[in-house]
Amino acid sequence: MRLSGIGSCVILSHPQAIQEIFSQDSKFDIGRGNKLAEPLIGRNSLMLIDGARHRRERKLLMPPFHGERLQAYGQQICLITEQIASQWQIDQPFVARSAMQKVSLEVILQIVFGLSEGERYQLILPLLTCSELQT
Structure with missing residues (x-):
C-alpha cells in the first residue's frame, strides 16, 4: 500500500x-x-x-524475553490481574479502562521496574497514576 x-x-x-x-x-x-x-x-x-x-x-x-523468564512474567501478570479483579464488587459496575490501566501500571512497576512495595514504589506510584486510578 x-x-x-x-x-x-x-x-x-x-x-x-x-x-x-x-x-x-x-x-x-x-x-x-x-x-x-x-x-x-x-x-x-x-x-x-x-x-x-x-x-x-x-x-x-532479548534476555528478559526468553523462555522461563517470559513464563514467569505471564504468571506475575495473572497474579496482578487477579489481585485487582478481587477488589471488584459483584453486581457493581466498574470502568474497564481504569481497571486495565491499573493492571498495566502494576505490570510496569513490578515486572519492568521490579517495584511492588516499599518507599520507591510509594514515591513513584502517584507520579504515574492519575487521580481516576487512585480510587
Missing part, C-alpha cells in the same frame, strides 16, 4: 513470514515503516530504528 508521507509499504500478518523478517539481518526499513507511531512511542523506540543500532539495542532487550 502507499501511505502519504511514508511511501510504499507492505503489511504482513502471517506469523512465519514475520518471524523470518525479524530474525534475519534484513534490508527492510521497519523503523521507517513505523514512523506513524513516533508520537506514541518516542523517537528512540526500538520499533523506529533500523540497522546496526536496532540490532545492538534489541540484543540488550
Whole structure:
C-alpha cells in the first residue's frame, strides 16, 4: 500500500513470514515503516530504528524475553490481574479502562521496574497514576 508521507509499504500478518523478517539481518526499513507511531512511542523506540543500532539495542532487550523468564512474567501478570479483579464488587459496575490501566501500571512497576512495595514504589506510584486510578 502507499501511505502519504511514508511511501510504499507492505503489511504482513502471517506469523512465519514475520518471524523470518525479524530474525534475519534484513534490508527492510521497519523503523521507517513505523514512523506513524513516533508520537506514541518516542523517537528512540526500538520499533523506529533500523540497522546496526536496532540490532545492538534489541540484543540488550532479548534476555528478559526468553523462555522461563517470559513464563514467569505471564504468571506475575495473572497474579496482578487477579489481585485487582478481587477488589471488584459483584453486581457493581466498574470502568474497564481504569481497571486495565491499573493492571498495566502494576505490570510496569513490578515486572519492568521490579517495584511492588516499599518507599520507591510509594514515591513513584502517584507520579504515574492519575487521580481516576487512585480510587
